[in-house]
Amino acid sequence: MSAPRLRDRSKIWLTLLVAVIIGGAAGWVYRIKLVSPAQWQSDAIALILPDNLSATNQLYAAAWLDGASEEGVRLEAITASEFSRRGLHAERPFAGVILPDTIHRQISTALVNQISRFVENGGALMLVGDAGVLDENGYYAEPASRFSTMAGTDYAMYQTLHEKMSFNPTISGNPQMMEQLYLPPGRWIASGGQALLSGYGEDTLRYPVLRTAGSYTGTVRMRAEDKTVIAGEHTVGKGQVLFVNLPLGYLKLRTDGILMHGFLHYFANRIMGQPQLSAAPEAIGGLVLNWHCDAKICIPAMDQLIKAGVFKRGPFSIHVTAGPDQREFGDGLGVDLNNNKSFQEILRSLMEQGNEIGGHGGWIHDWFGKHVADSNEERMTPYLEQNADAIEQLTGHRQTEYSAPNGNQPAWVTDWLEAEHVQAYYFTGNIGQGPTHTYRDGRRDQHIWSFPVQTYGHISTIEEAYTEHIPENEISNWLTSLVRFTENTGQVRLIYFHPPGAVLYPDAINQLMLAADQAEKKGRFRWRTMTALANFMSRREQTVWNISNDRDAVVIDAANANSLNQLTWLFPATLYAEPRVTDGKARVEQRGDTWAVIAGDVKQLRISTPLIKKALH
Numbered sequence: 001m002s003a004p005r006l007r008d009r010s011k012i013w014l015t016l017l018v019a020v021i022i023g024g025a026a027g028w029v030y031r032i033k034l035v036s037p038a039q040w041q042s043d044a045i046a047l048i049l050p051d052n053l054s055a056t057n058q059l060y061a062a063a064w065l066d067g068a069s070e071e072g073v074r075l076e077a078i079t080a081s082e083f084s085r086r087g088l089h090a091e092r093p094f095a096g097v098i099l100p101d102t103i104h105r106q107i108s109t110a111l112v113n114q115i116s117r118f119v120e121n122g123g124a125l126m127l128v129g130d131a132g133v134l135d136e137n138g139y140y141a142e143p144a145s146r147f148s149t150m151a152g153t154d155y156a157m158y159q160t161l162h163e164k165m166s167f168n169p170t171i172s173g174n175p176q177m178m179e180q181l182y183l184p185p186g187r188w189i190a191s192g193g194q195a196l197l198s199g200y201g202e203d204t205l206r207y208p209v210l211r212t213a214g215s216y217t218g219t220v221r222m223r224a225e226d227k228t229v230i231a232g233e234h235t236v237g238k239g240q241v242l243f244v245n246l247p248l249g250y251l252k253l254r255t256d257g258i259l260m261h262g263f264l265h266y267f268a269n270r271i272m273g274q275p276q277l278s279a280a281p282e283a284i285g286g287l288v289l290n291w292h293c294d295a296k297i298c299i300p301a302m303d304q305l306i307k308a309g310v311f312k313r314g315p316f317s318i319h320v321t322a323g324p325d326q327r328e329f330g331d332g333l334g335v336d337l338n339n340n341k342s343f344q345e346i347l348r349s350l351m352e353q354g355n356e357i358g359g360h361g362g363w364i365h366d367w368f369g370k371h372v373a374d375s376n377e378e379r380m381t382p383y384l385e386q387n388a389d390a391i392e393q394l395t396g397h398r399q400t401e402y403s404a405p406n407g408n409q410p411a412w413v414t415d416w417l418e419a420e421h422v423q424a425y426y427f428t429g430n431i432g433q434g435p436t437h438t439y440r441d442g443r444r445d446q447h448i449w450s451f452p453v454q455t456y457g458h459i460s461t462i463e464e465a466y467t468e469h470i471p472e473n474e475i476s477n478w479l480t481s482l483v484r485f486t487e488n489t490g491q492v493r494l495i496y497f498h499p500p501g502a503v504l505y506p507d508a509i510n511q512l513m514l515a516a517d518q519a520e521k522k523g524r525f526r527w528r529t530m531t532a533l534a535n536f537m538s539r540r541e542q543t544v545w546n547i548s549n550d551r552d553a554v555v556i557d558a559a560n561a562n563s564l565n566q567l568t569w570l571f572p573a574t575l576y577a578e579p580r581v582t583d584g585k586a587r588v589e590q591r592g593d594t595w596a597v598i599a600g601d602v603k604q605l606r607i608s609t610p611l612i613k614k615a616l617h
Contacts, residue, residue: 039095039549039554040095040096040124040272040273040274041095041272041273041274041275041547041549041554041575041576041611042095042274042547042548042549042554042555043094043095043549044074044075044076044094044095045068045073045074045075045076045094045095045096045097045098045267045268045272045274046075046076046077046078046083046094046096046097046098047061047064047065047068047075047076047077047078047097047098047100048078048079048080048083048097048098048099048100048104048115049061049077049078049079049080049100049103049104050079050080050103050104050106051079051080051081053103056442057102057103059253059439059442059443059444060100060102060103060249060250060253061077061100061103062444063249063252063253063257063260063439063444064077064098064100064249064260065077066437066444067252067257067260067261067264068264068268069541070261070279070434070436070437071261071264071265071268071276071279072276072277072278072279072569072570073264073265073268073269073274073276074268074274074546074547075098075264076094080107080108080111083097083111083114084110084111084114087114087118094123095123095124095272095274096123096124096125096126096267096268096271096272097115097118097123097124097125097126098125098126098128098267099115099125099126099127099128099131099132099147100128100129100131100248100249101128101129101130101131101246101247101248101249101250102129102130102247102249102250103249104131104132105130105131105132105133105134106132106134106135106136106138107131107132107134107135107136108135108136109135109136109146112132112146112147115150116147116149116150116236118239119150119236119237119239119240119241120236120237120238120239121237121238121239122237122238122239123239124239124240124241124242124267124271124272125150125236125239125240125241125242126241126242126244126263126267127147127150127151127241127242127243127244128244128246128247128248128249128263129209129210129244129245129246129247129248129249129250130156130210130247131147132145132146132147133145133147133156133210140156140158140159141156142158142159143157143159143160144156144157144159144213149236150236150241150243151212151229151232151241151243151245152216152217152218152229152232152234152241152243153212153213153215153216153217153229153232153243154212154213155210155211155212155213155229155245156210157211157213161211164211165210165211166208166209166210166211167208167209167211167224167226168206168207168208168209169206169207169209169224169225169226169228170196170197170204170205170206170224170225171196171197171205171207171209171222171223171224171225171230171246172188172191172194172195172196172197172222172223172225173188173194173195173221173222173223173230173231174194174195175188175190175195177195177221177222178195179485179488179489180266180270181259181262181263181265181266182258182261182262182265182434182489182491183195183197183258183259183262183432184432184454184482184485184491184493185478185481185482185485186198186432186454186455186456186457186478186481186482187199187258187431187432187454187455189203189204189456189457198455198457198458199256199431199455199458200428200431200453200455200458200459200460201458202458203457203458207230207246207247207251208247208250209224209228209230209245209246210228210245211226211228212228212229212245214227216229216232216234217234218232218233218234218235218241219232219233219234220232221233228245229243229245230244230245230246231243231244231245231246231263233271240271240272242263242266242267242271244263246259248260248263252439253439253442255427255429255430255438255439255440256429256430256431257430257433257436257438257439258430258431258432258433258452261433261434261436269570269572273572273574273575274547275547275554275556275569275570275571275576275609276569276570277540277543277545277567277568277569277570278490278567278568278569278570278596279434279435279491279492279537279540280490280491280492280568281526281528281533281536281566281567281568282566282568282596282598283490283568283570283591283596283598284490284523284524284525284526285485285486285487285488285489285490285491285492285524285525285526286486286492286525286526286527286528287482287483287486287492287493287494287495287516287525287527287528288316288317288451288492288493288494288495288527288528288529288530288533289314289316289317289494289495289496289497289527290316290317290318290319290403290426290451290494290495290496290497290530291316291317291318291319291496291497291498291499292319292321292360292403292496292497292498293318293319293320293321293335293360293498293499294320294321294326294334294335294360294361294365294366294405294498295321295326295333295334295335295365295500296326296332296333296334296335296336297333297500298335298498298499298500299335299340299342299343299346301498301499301500301502301503302346302499303346304499304503305499305502305503305509306346308506308509308510309513310502310509310513311350311353311355312353313513313516313517313527314353314354314355314527315353315354315355315356315527315528315529315532316350316355316356316527316529317355317356317358317401317529317530317531318347318350318355318356318357318358319357319358319359319360319401319402319403319426320335320337320347320357320358320359320360320390320391321334321335321359321360321361321362321363321364321365321368321387321405322334322335322336322337322338322359322363322386322387322390322391323335323336323337323363323364323386323387323390324336324339325363325364325367326364326365326366327364327365327366327367328364328366328367329364329367334364334365337390337391337394338390338393344394347394348394351395354529355529356400356401356529356530356531356532357391357394357395357399358391358399358400358401358402358403358530358531359384359387359388359391359399359401359402359403360387360402360403360405361383361384361387361403361404361405362380362383362384362386362387362405363383363384363386363387364383365405366405366406368380368383368405369404369405369406369408370406370408372404372405372408372409372410372413373410374410374411374412377410377412377416381416384413384416388420398420398421398422399420399422400421400422400423400424400530400531400534401422401423401424401425401529401530401531401534402417402422402424402425402426403425403426403496404425404426404428407427407428407453409425409427411440411441411443414440414445414448417448418445418446418447418448422448423447423448423449423530423531423534423535423538424448424449424450424451424530424531424533424534425448425449425450425451425530426450426451426452426453426494426496426530427450427451427452427453428452428453428460429450429452430450430452431452431453431454431455432452432454432455432493433452434452434491434492434493435449435450435451435492435533435534435537436449436450436452437449437450438450447538448534449530449533449534449537449538451494451530451533452494453494453495453496454482454493454494454495456470456475456478460495460496461496461497461498461501462475462497462498462501462502462504462505462508463498463500463501463504465505466501466504466505472505472507472508473507473508475505475508476505476507476508476511476512479495479508479509479511479512479515480511480512480515482495483512483515483516483519483525484515484519486519486525487519487522487524487525490570492528492533494530497509536566539560539562539563539567540567542560542561542562543558543559543560543564543567544558544559544560545557545558545559550608552610552611553608553609553610553611554571554576554608554609554611555606555607555608555609556569556597556605556606556607556609557604557605557606558599558604558605558606558607559603559604559605560603561603562603563601563602563603564584564599564600564601564602564603564604564605565599565600565601565602566598566599567598567599568596568597568598568599569596569597569607570594570595570596570597571594571595571597571609572593572594572595573590573592573593573594573595574593574612575611575612576595576609576610576611576612577609577610577611577612578590578595578609578610579595579597579607579608579609580607580608580609581597581605581606581607582606582607582608583604583605583606584599584600584602584604584605584606585599585600585601585602585605586598586599586600586602586605586607587600595609
């Protein structure tokens, strides 16, 4: 009798234990459901990171936070454990979460389930690349990623595809989506009614992605050439998921950051409806036109452009290689700035019109661009100094902006520019993007701003277009489309010309100027110099601001020890009523489907913006 009684007691205790476990789990789930619903428009977005980050992965995390800051998006990094604790303690959750690629491949099933509940109960999720494809033991889930339901399609199907699970396809979407991601024309090319991603030197770019199943439950925004879903969004329960099948962090650290920046903006603004701090003064878009004058032949071409009225516009950034030679020592093909009085007068006249004169490499354009390398800093620095001295002798101040001959800029050159307090340089990485602090060689530029060049497919200059027999009207259409892009998005981008190339396509240059004139008359376009915009970006970077919720209004508090002048917050007019300035000085404008609040010359500002009833969550 005793043995059966012992078994019966064991069954009773086991039943009670199971009941306690189930009851505790049910209570935990119930507590999560009792959490106050997040306010999408005011609560923070969380970047969920592993509990332990290596030094390399800390750099990835920093890249995400920097990208968000530059895009005017509020992003807070938290660990997976912290995210879980907030749920356990019934604290208000974040409005949205981002699971980043590369650094968060391995995620526990418990965290997968918690994030899924977070979305089903009304949160927003941006699921990126290979995030969570491995379980806590480092294995792929079978038969597909545990996040497949969240993503809207099966992916990371290692069991059936093995090494074919990932591939490197071309990527396309529609032109409207490209603009919503802040990808300018030329960074994509039209192909079969679609917009195909392209880059400098390559008409089409290929990206590492994970194959997906054939169906998708939501709206596809971008696809690969085999119909693999690259980006899509859909509703899960009460929440929303943006699936981005691209290694955004990996790409940004390899000087291709435009996609991370674009999707950060899209997630925060287009999906969640959060206010955004514009990257342009007064949120007015425009172009930086960077002229490179590297040889004697640029002087008559500049004179021709001046007579045609091109330089009545602007201001522009004009960069000069100052030595007497161009290709090799002693060839006499350079501008010889120190001794060329007539060219000095031209440049001084352009300076008086507001143009900025900067340096273009080290004294001898072609020779310097060909020979400067990681290993010859000591040999090549004197040529940079000599060129900078010539610019200072002309302008009366040290140069504030720079461009590298042939785009060849080793990391030590950037360090030299930083030490010289140069504020901006043109860059042949991050193609299509606005001004940014570039990540290269495992580190980030500290203070100096890089200005990525814009391209038309695989080319960037008119000389290249001329050499490849691209019709002038095609280049004209591209340049005027860039003006329209900056009008529509409020973004600033850089294009560059050599004067001798520009005079080869005079009508294209004329059409560019006319399009800019028309947009400027409407108050939607400005020409800007690299220096002026870098100064603004640095001041913007020092601004502290946050968003809170006050009843049915979103409140922004901002402060800057110098000035908030021209900093601008943008609110989707479909979600927000007209903003009110309750402290400080600012003007409010409605620009199409957006409210713009433009700060005056004050150090503190408070904006209260009522939510339209249908926007309340």
